[in-house]
Amino acid sequence: MAALFPRWSNTAARASLLALALLVVGVPLGLMAFVRSSNASARYEPVKQPIPFDHQIHAGRLGINCVYCHATVMRSPTAGIPPTQTCVPCHSTVWINSSELAPVRRSMQTGKPITWNRVDRLPDFVYFDHSVHVNKGVGCESCHGRVDKMSTVYQAKPLTMGWCLSCHRMPAGQLRPVEAVTIMGYTPAVAQARLGPELAAKYHVRSLTSCTTCHR
Amino acid sequence: MSATVEPDTGVSAGAGWPLLTGQHDDASLTDHLLSPIWQTRPGWWWLFGLSCAGTLLFIGTITYTIARGIGVWGNNIPVAWAYAIVNFVWWVGIGHAGTFISAFLLLLNQRWRGSVNRIAEAMTIFALVNASLFPLLHLGRAWFFYWLIPYPATMGVWPNFKSSLPWDVAAVSTYFTVSLLFWYLGLVPDLASARDRAATLFRRRVYGLFALGWRGAGYQWARYRAAYTLLAALATPLVISVHSVVSLDFAIAQLPGWHSTIFPPYFVVGAIYSGLAMVIVLLLPMRRVFRLGDVITNAHLDAIAKLMLTMGLMLAYSYVIELFMAWYSGNQFERFTYLVDRPTGPYAVLYWVMTVLNVVTPQLFWVTRFRTSGPILFIASLGILAGMWIERFIIIVTSLNRDFLTSSWHFYAPSWVDWSILAGSVSLFAFLFLLFIRFVPSVAISEVKELSLGLGEGQVDLAPIGSVEAEHA
């Protein structure tokens, strides 16, 4: 009786066995790799804003302190997006007629807020509190990156739970003097290995890894 | 239906039965045993249509559940587990007989398993397909089921290995994989003979594809045997482990009625018990329809019935011990659950039905005639299957609905969705099994041939069945 299958089918059979094995191992690995990639977290993608506000100029070149605009960061869970009125003092003298500032003028006239696009987004079931982090000596930079070098701001860190935990498990590594929290490109005067624990003791910083620290 | 085929080797019934009857040479055996896959029997389409309808109902109600929420079931607080888990445990239990028969008995050199193991294994696979659906389905957020599997997540957290549920996943999936391999490996030689005898090229191709180029060469047989025994050795401990792990889903809780040390063996026994009943329920009609009386003889029925009797007695013992322990513990909650709530509470009727079905029914099998009478075996087995389902219901629901604080006591009643899903899962099982007997050699031809060869040469010691003397006399 004639052969049912051509000779190459042997090879095909072996190959498919191999492929199956690779698939079983490869697909999960691939997914795990992907969720860690910047594509998954939309990291490094500049977020367009209604006003081309340039942090590189304001925070970087002009050296305006973060807290000038994000005024409630020290006393509220949210750092606060500046009300339109914050722009006025300077921009009633500078760039008065700039078309790029039109939305600001319109907002002041109509009383309608400017609609900004959120850059760093945490899920709603995460209760992050800016004030306590800042007051315990965690720098803006630690989570938001070198904002002074971003002309258009983007998400600089993964903001995954694992990433949060990495600091919550060993906070000392990220601490700086409270006076220095807003400094960009901060470098500790003495070795962080020595400074960190000192600050941790001074600010009563504990490693908080209970679930309800963030989830309520 | 009198399914017993009178042996033409002049053996009087009762003394014992041969494993094979009729005059067959290898060729006729093969033709005979392959015949079901060549032509469709009338009635097959009927059953198949029915099972398809049921399966659609299954899919529909599952979709509805996932879309609307677990609330479409009857579950509540305190009874947060009910039908889904009952069905899960029931199906896993049924799944046990297959491997038990094929692997366990193979290692014990029980030759009679030869003509029934294929069916039993198929049953195991299909039962596990059902069983593995329910744990997924009963999750409030089924789409996050993979959080039960240990993998390095970006959340930086792992499953809780103190809980029995992640182990459940592991146990059931392992068991499923091994059973599947075991079944398929056993199939290879028969698929080959199906390939060789298929009428059309297409069929030859298909069966050939799955036969993996089996030619029955000596070296192939040698490796086949090695692999088969190896898998059997692998599968055997699983028979014990799987339902032990399942039983821990209850035993690790502190709930009266669950918190019990005898659960693992108790569950394993119950599992094999129900599994054997299912084997009988499937075997008898097949033997009738496909005229398999000559390979599936009273000897098989007798052996399985004896096993069921044994399991039934062990189960009865477990029941008694449970009650004794509840009384002996002196714990008011234990005593209430076992001695008050179950026998006299809102579900008392079910409790007594269960006791009758699981404890009284098998006592029939002390009588030789009943062990081999098709109708009695069939009905008794159905009863035992029902009884074992009710047992799981009693264990789960009656423990939950009245626990420690009387303020949280509440009755549980299933919804129409619960019933539909149960009916649907049985249909899915039937659906798969019907496809199996239609397209796959449902009796292990090679093993039967082997057996007949051995019988012919009188090499096989059939003492366990006790029919050799009769034959040679």
Place this chain on the structure above:
Amino acid sequence: MTNDGANDLTRRGFLKFVGASLALAGLDGCTRMPAEKILPYVIEPPELTPGVPVHYATSMVLDGYATGLIVKAREGRPIKIEGNPGHPASLGATDAIHQASLLQLYDGDRATSLRSGRQRSSWAQLSAAFTPSSLRSRVGARGAGLYVVLEPTSSPLVISLLNRLRTLYPDMRVYYYAPLAGPNEATVARYDLAPADVILCVDADVLGTMPMHLHHARAFADRRRDPRHGMNRLYAIEPSLTVTGMSADERMRCRPSAVEPILAHLLSTLGGDRASGPAAAPPLPADVPTAWLAALASDLRAHAGRSVVIAGPHQTPVARALAASLNDVLGNAGHTAWHSASPLAEAGASGHSIADLADALRSGGVRALVCGGVNVAYAAPASLGLSSLLTRSPERLYLGMYEDETAERATWFVPQSHYLESWGDARAYDGTLSIVQPLVQPLYDSKSLVELLAMLGGQAAADPRMLLRQSWQEAGLAPTDEAWTSAVRTGFVAGSGFAPVATAPRSPIGPVTTAATSASPDSSTTATAPDRFEVVFAPDYRVHDGRFANIGWLQELPDPITKLTWGNAALVSPATAKLLGVSDGDGLALRHDSASLTIPALIVPGLADGTATIHFGYGRRGHEHAAIAAAGADAYTLWPAVGVPFMSNVSIERDESASRALATTHDHWSMEGRDQARIQTAAAYVASSSTQRPPRAPLPTLFQPEHPNGTSPHQWAMTIDLGTCIGCSACVVACQAENNIPVVGYEDVLKSREMHWLRIDRYATGPEENPAVVTQPMLCQHCEMAPCEYVCPVGATEHSSDGLNEMIYNRCVGTRFCSNNCPYKVRRFNWFDYNAELTEVERLVKNPDVTVRERGVMEKCTFCVQRIREAEIAAADAGTALHGGDVRTACQQACPTNAIVFGSLTEPETTMMQRRAEPRAYTVLEELGTRPRVTYLARIRNANPELDHA
């Protein structure tokens, strides 16, 4: 608000399913979170920091009396109501209705548009139609045809506005009506329970529904903290079981018709003379145990001057007069019981009789009827026929919150503003002047009563705040700006309560209706005659007179006694039920003359045989969803007349057509010989605890020592005193409001799927004729060795370093294993997406500090962890150390009796720790070794030794 689990698969549901299947495909890891917008202020209000709550003082007015409240707002929306600690009617506590009134603000069924007839209209058009000149043309020059119906009001502002109206319409008639308002008298009865050693409540729910009940409950509880000395003794004589009756040390049930004879009998026993007493004490009904009364009398006599006798405000004038003379005889008058001027406008005047209005309508003298927030078409005795009579008035202007029964009959309908949207004022029962201050602009095109009256007075555009300020200035209530500002800040004017008045010369007590006239003397036989039943009409603990019937939180709040939700029932004693051959849910038909009512029966131990108790407020016929969903019977159809507490000679028979499955959350009264809720008589307790027992030895264990999570400076724990828990259920609603707990609806409560994190278990011990009842708040016990934790496959419930049993919703996959393994069954599961059908407005009530739970996840009490973390962070920001005692859970804050205290095990000086050390402290199901962080104090019954049948 309700979410019927059985409704069909919605489009949203399908989309969810699609999403689910995607996720199932493992793709959810890759899906990005949707882009989110941020809208900052244009000019930031100085008083407001985004993300930080602000608190304002205001008051809620019920039947004319104010209760001071502090309301918490986030970004301008009220999200939580607390009591005002300084306000005498609150003392920092609230009741269930105060808590739930928040939900009414965001109620999706609130009327949103002003209409004339069926046409949508506007405030301008309305005020144009009602300018004095035009209105005069319709109601006569002197306004003889103008009739105004208001709730009884104590508001100086409203009174001044009415006076202004009277100058325009001198002959205008004003009626003050609320169905359950107290007696219409110039003085109100006042009590002080603090100095009272013996308290006798005769059908008086002094802890539950009477005015100042929060104040009384606190005073009552403060005398029960230490059973060893100075513990008061509460006697209750009542036909049905009330919150007060549940808390009583000695309770006697009696048919309502027996109340007067019993009081008269007591008075004569205690030597009331002709002047103070009735002519002759009538015979007592045979079923009243005289021995019991004798013991009571001797106890009262023994504590003359330090006791108080209280008759319910809804009791007959005779009964209340008898109670007053009892206080005179006992020398309590002036010490524990006195009278003060009624804060209500025109108290004692005829304007409080709604029957007159019915007559006026019938006579056709009413040309224009202005109805200010009173749903007269529903909440009035059907015998008056107001619902049909209303239409006799050609013009009917109705100010109401809902399109209800009266709105249907209105020619002009004005949506009423919620009190959290309005300016106003009112006096508390004791006269304390209180401010009603808005926290939000009206959500809809609605107006307050003040604005309506001002409009009628010709000031359509007046700013209510300015009106209030003016009226206070004119009345000299707040002469200076400082006074005004401080009043607005604190919410009330301290010390503005009314002084006692010399007990009004009481007219000699009228003839005591002997029980004989209402039932044959031998009432053991009366019960057997079908037409000899008595029906008690009672205010509802949840919907009061029906006005709160559309508040889901209240509809789903289990009644403190019956644990019934979503409706009412005829409460009958076990014996009566047997007599009628009914069990729970079986329908009954009540008939008296022409009036009849069909209603399901519900068996309650401790009720007087031969009586049925019916609560007001159900059987609504308006357009409010929850009110309609709560199928119940309308007690007003049977109610003979306003102010009548009960009705005799009612025939009761079975009526299958009225049968209905009753959604009770806890239908098992017995503890089955278990001891989860412990109760002990004072004598036995003192005997056992006087000999200083050694501290309870810890159970033998292989586990690590107690408080295993010592790594945190605070170790949170709670103590609940069953001795002072009166079961009022304010904590349950407070918890619901604080923690975004959804309403599941009648169907799902029937299936035992209610979501309350905190429930109040209620057990009865002793004879079912007259059991001792104990209420036990049951919430997550935060076990140190939590059975739920080790069974969760994904670690969605864990133990925190400060001893909390944490529930992480976003990790939960919903195996429900934790609930199965929880011996307290305090975990609740989201069987459906119970928030799916909330409107945008309804969502505003949610507390932004607590996750709104998704379908398919488990949830439970968290010890208000959001409050703990908020306090910790505040302390950290301020660089101070947090004192654990300063953190208060929602249930604790609402509790009128301070039965619940919260704190840290690391601070031994706190009340919480001191109570833990008491000999009567115990943990529930201790033998399971779960080591709960919640400790209970056994209830101590200060039984009268002479009566003790324990």
